[in-house]
Amino acid sequence: xxTIFTKYRFGILSxxxxxxxxxxxxxxxxxxxxxxxxxxxxPSTGSRRELTLDSLFLYAKQIYFxxxxxxxxxxxxxxxxxSKSVDLDNYDDELYAITQLKLNPATGKAYEYYGDGFxxxxxxxxxxxxxxxxxxxxxxxxxxxxEGNGYDIGIRPVYYLVRNSDTYYxxxxxxxxxxxxxxxxxxxxxxxxxxxxxxxGTNYSTERSSVSAALDGASVKIEGYxxxxxxxxxxTLNRASYKSSPVYASKVIVRPGKxxxxxxxxxxxxxxxxxxxxxxxxxxxxxxFSTQGxxxxxxxxxxxxxxxxxxxxxxxxxxxxxxxTGKKMYTEIYNTAMQANPKTTIMxxxxxxxxxxxxxxxxxxxxxxADIDYSQAGNTTNFTKQGTLNSVTNVVFIVSGSTAxxxxxxxxxxxxxxxxxxxxxxxxxxxxxxxxxxxxxRYDVYMSLFETRNANNEGGYYAGMVPGTVxxxxxxxxxxxxxxxxxxxxxxxxxxxxxxxxxxxxxxKDRSSQVSSFSYSGVKPANPHSEFVGMIEKKHNLKK
Numbered sequence: 001x002x003t004i005f006t007k008y009r010f011g012i013l014s015x016x017x018x019x020x021x022x023x024x025x026x027x028x029x030x031x032x033x034x035x036x037x038x039x040x041x042x043p044s045t046g047s048r049r050e051l052t053l054d055s056l057f058l059y060a061k062q063i064y065f066x067x068x069x070x071x072x073x074x075x076x077x078x079x080x081x082x083s084k085s086v087d088l089d090n091y092d093d094e095l096y097a098i099t100q101l102k103l104n105p106a107t108g109k110a111y112e113y114y115g116d117g118f119x120x121x122x123x124x125x126x127x128x129x130x131x132x133x134x135x136x137x138x139x140x141x142x143x144x145x146x147e148g149n150g151y152d153i154g155i156r157p158v159y160y161l162v163r164n165s166d167t168y169y170x171x172x173x174x175x176x177x178x179x180x181x182x183x184x185x186x187x188x189x190x191x192x193x194x195x196x197x198x199x200x201g202t203n204y205s206t207e208r209s210s211v212s213a214a215l216d217g218a219s220v221k222i223e224g225y226x227x228x229x230x231x232x233x234x235x236t237l238n239r240a241s242y243k244s245s246p247v248y249a250s251k252v253i254v255r256p257g258k259x260x261x262x263x264x265x266x267x268x269x270x271x272x273x274x275x276x277x278x279x280x281x282x283x284x285x286x287x288x289f290s291t292q293g294x295x296x297x298x299x300x301x302x303x304x305x306x307x308x309x310x311x312x313x314x315x316x317x318x319x320x321x322x323x324x325t326g327k328k329m330y331t332e333i334y335n336t337a338m339q340a341n342p343k344t345t346i347m348x349x350x351x352x353x354x355x356x357x358x359x360x361x362x363x364x365x366x367x368x369x370a371d372i373d374y375s376q377a378g379n380t381t382n383f384t385k386q387g388t389l390n391s392v393t394n395v396v397f398i399v400s401g402s403t404a405x406x407x408x409x410x411x412x413x414x415x416x417x418x419x420x421x422x423x424x425x426x427x428x429x430x431x432x433x434x435x436x437x438x439x440x441x442r443y444d445v446y447m448s449l450f451e452t453r454n455a456n457n458e459g460g461y462y463a464g465m466v467p468g469t470v471x472x473x474x475x476x477x478x479x480x481x482x483x484x485x486x487x488x489x490x491x492x493x494x495x496x497x498x499x500x501x502x503x504x505x506x507x508x509k510d511r512s513s514q515v516s517s518f519s520y521s522g523v524k525p526a527n528p529h530s531e532f533v534g535m536i537e538k539k540h541n542l543k544k
Contacts, residue, residue: 040073041072041073041074042054042058042073046079048440049082049087049090050079050082052087052091052439052440052443053078053079053081053082053090053091053094054073054078054079055439056078056091056094056095056098056439056445057070057073057076057078057094057098058073058346059346059437059445059447060098060447061073062337062338062345062346062347063334063335063337063338063346063347063437063447063449064098064335064447064448064449065334065335065432065447065448065449065450065451066101066102066111066335066448067335067337068102068335068336069101069102069103070098070101071101076097076098078094081093081094081097088124088126088443091124091439091443091445092118092123092124095119095122095123095124095445095447096117096118096119098122098447099111099112099119099120099121099122099447099448100112100113100119104462106462106463107463111448111462112448120430121430121432121434121448121533121534122434122445122446122447122448123446124443124444124445124446125436125443125444125446126442126443127438127442127443127444128442143156143176144176144179144244144266144267145532146267146268146269146270146307146308146532146536147269147270148243148244148245148246148269148270149241149242149243149244150176150178150179150241150242150243150244151239151240151241151242152179152216152239153179153180153181153215153220153237153238153239153240154175154176154178154179154180154181154182154186154237154242154244155172155174155175155176155179155181155186155215156172156173156174156175156176156303157170157171157172157173157192157215158170158171158173158475159204159208160475161204166202166203166204166205167201167202167203167204168201168204169191169201169227170191170192170193170200170201170211170224171189171190171191171192171227171475171476172186172187172188172189172190172191172192172475173188173303173473173475174188174248174266174303174479175187175188176242176244176266177244177245177247177248178242178243178244178245179240179242179244180237180238180239180240180242181237184235184237186233186235186237187226187478188475188477188478188479189226189227189228189475189476189477189478190224190225190226190227190233191224191225191226191227192222192223192224193223193224193225194221194222194223194224195211195214195215195220195221195222196214196220196221197221197223217239218238218239219236219237219238219239220236220237221234221235221236221237222234222235222236222237223235227476228476228477228483244266245281246265246266246267246268246269246281246307247263247264247265247266247281247282247285248264248265248266248300248479249262249263249264249300249478249479249480250262250263250264250285250288250480251480252288252289252292252294253298253482253491255491255494255495255498256495256498257295257495258295258296258494258495258498259292259293259294259295259296260294260295260296260297260298260491260494260495261289261292261294261296261297261298261392262297262298262300262480262487263285263297263298263299263300264300264479264480265299265300265301265304265315266303266304267304267305267306267307267532268304268306268307268308268309268311268312268315268406268407268535269281269307269308269311270307270308270310270311271308271310271311271314274310274355274538277310277314277386279311279314282314282315282318283387286318286387286388286389287387287388289389290387290388290389290390294389294392295391295392295394296392296394296395296396296494297319297392297394297395297396298395298396298397298398298487298490298491298494299319299395299396299397299398299410300397300398300479300486300487301397301398301399301403301407301410301411302398302399302400302402302403302424302473302486303400303402303403304402304403304404304406304407305402305403305404305405305407305428305532305533305534306404306405306406306407306408306409306430306532306533306534306535306536307405307406307532307534307535307536308406308535308536308538309406309409309433309535309536309537309538309539310538310539311406312406312407312409312410312413312535313329313381314386315410316329316383316410316413316414317383317384317385317386317387318386318387318389319389319392319395319414319418320383320385320414320417320418321390321391321392321393321417321418322385322390322391324383324385324417325382325383325384325385326382326383326384327382327383327417327455328380328381328382328383328454328455329381329382329383329413329454329455330380330381330409330412330413330452330453330454330455331376331379331380331381331452331453332376332379332380332381332433332450332451332452332537333376333379333450333451333452333453334374334379334449334450338374338449338450339374339375339376341370341372341373341374341375341543345370347368347369347370347372348368348369348370349368350368350369350370350437350438351366351367351368351369352367352368352369352371352372352540362542367542369540371542371543372540372541372542372543373540373541373542373543373544378541378543379450379541383417392418393418393419394418394419394421394494395414395418395419395420395421396420396421396422396423396490396493396494397411397420397421397422397423398422398423398424398486398487398490399411399422399423399424399425399426399427399465399467400424400425400427400473401425401426401427401428401464402428403424403427403428403465404427404428404429404430404533404534405428405430405433405533405534405535406433406534406535406536407427408427408428408429408430408431408461408465409431409433409452409535411465412431412452412453412454412458412459412461412465413454413455415454415456415458416454416455416456416458417455421468421469421490421493422465422466422467422468422469423467423468423469423471423486423489423490423493424467424469424470424471424473424486425467425470425471425472425473426463426464426465426466426467427461427464427465428464428533429461429462429463429464429465430462430533430534430535431451431452431453431459431460431461431462432448432449432450432451432452433448433449433450433452433534433535433536433537434446434447434448434449434450434534434535434536434537435449435536435537435538436536446534446536449537450537452535469489469490469493471485471486471489472485473486474486
């Protein structure tokens with residue numbers, strides 16, 4: 001089987017709102033040929049916008065996972081989505097219409113229904129505004145992409161609204177390694193009370209826009225305090241380009257008769273060596289776990305929206321016990337038309353690029369996505385054990401509504417071979433993945449293309465994975481702090497009844513420092529379509 005890797009790129013941006021009380025709330029192919037294939041009832045001429053609208057529908061008609069719900073061209077009428085002045089807005093409208101046609105019988109709503117006018121999974125990106133590299137030209141709106149490139153101050157802020165009011169706390173829930181904030185010593189659990197000298201926290205409705213804009217600016221002064229210890233801070237942070245590790249934190253925690261490895265993982269960034277494979281971020285962590293002889297593992301994916309499937313595979317191979325090599329990890333299942341994959345498919349318009357962005361050839365023939373094997377047999381991945389950590393059979397994942405896609409794939413793939421438990425909140429629910437289809441040499445279309453299932457044929461978790469132990473997200477402590485309630489609950493599952501000296505000494509203090517109105521009710525991004533959620537397939541097998 002001839003396996004090749006393709007090159008993609010994309011950028012992300014995030015700022016979140018976590019509500020307290022009654023409120024709630026996975027690189028890019030840059031080259032393609034314009035699709036003007038004449039099909040019954042499809043005009044062969046039109047404006048650039050009209051032809052792109054046609055192309056978007058024609059691609060979906062063949063490759064969208066739920067393409068069986070799409071009507072004929074004349075019924076759908078792609079060119080009706082052309083009333084807006086910005087091309088991307090029109091394409092977004094059409095994609096939304098496409099994604100709302102297939103209903104989930106379990107809910108009576110579309111599989112991609114999300115309730116806010118955007119698809120739950122599919123999206124389109126203008127690659128001219130993506131985050132392509134760590135340079136001064138990186139999109140000023142983006143933070144860390146799945147290549148590890150960042151261009152911001154390096155914090156993940158969340159608004160915590162107090163019950164039945166517009167009063168809020170602005171918590172820093174994560175600090176991106178390598179960022180200006182990390183260099184300045186900013187920590188998770190800090191509360192921002194002033195932005196550029198202006199006090200905040202009294203009126204979320206009127207302050208959110210200005211606060212978010214200030215935090216996205218070239219330079220911002222933030223003041224506040226560490227929520228637990230009440231130690232004040234006063235810093236000026238300047239936006240900068242940086243390279244960020246996806247590892248928030250790692251450590252070994254000792255309990256009676258147990259050594260428990262802990263890993264907080266931000267995103268499934270591209271492996272530093274995809275051909276070997278190996279990764280300079282994950283390998284040292286698991287080498288340390290192996291050296292210290294850990295018996296159990298906690299993986300914190302609470303803010304991990306996904307990324308590259310190959311990295312999820314690699315992490316699964318690091319975690320999996322010995323004896324799993326050669327056994328099925330998961331299968332990608334494409335629609336019937338894709339599995340049949342005739343040579344005349346529309347995918348001949350999408351060239352395969354090398355990791356350097358060059359068009360690939362084989363025997364003098366240019367390779368396209370029509371040359372890929374989309375059969376289930378050709379898209380089944382088996383375990384290939386990595387590293388020297390061999391004896392762990394019990395893993396607890398910390399999850400939330402921000403845990404999605406490649407994160408869920410990792411969890412689901414390990415379930416047949418290990419004792420897997422979940423702590424936290426119900427996950428996002430994205431058992432589908434994609435790779436980009438490029439239109440106009442500018443827009444990368446990420447539409448749901450395949451569903452994943454594990455060795456037990458388990459999948460379809462569209463409503464999310466429900467934890468056996470439900471715990472609210474607690475942003476007051478750094479990752480790996482045993483006082484943090486998600487980690488504490490995970491440790492209690494592994495070593496019931498054991499309490500660290502740190503946790504015991506602080507329990508009374510913690511109770512007295514809690515704000516009585518902090519009743520966590522869910523996480524939802526302030527801009528829910530700005531942080532990447534997905535799993536991207538960049539490894540493809542050619543048809544024999």
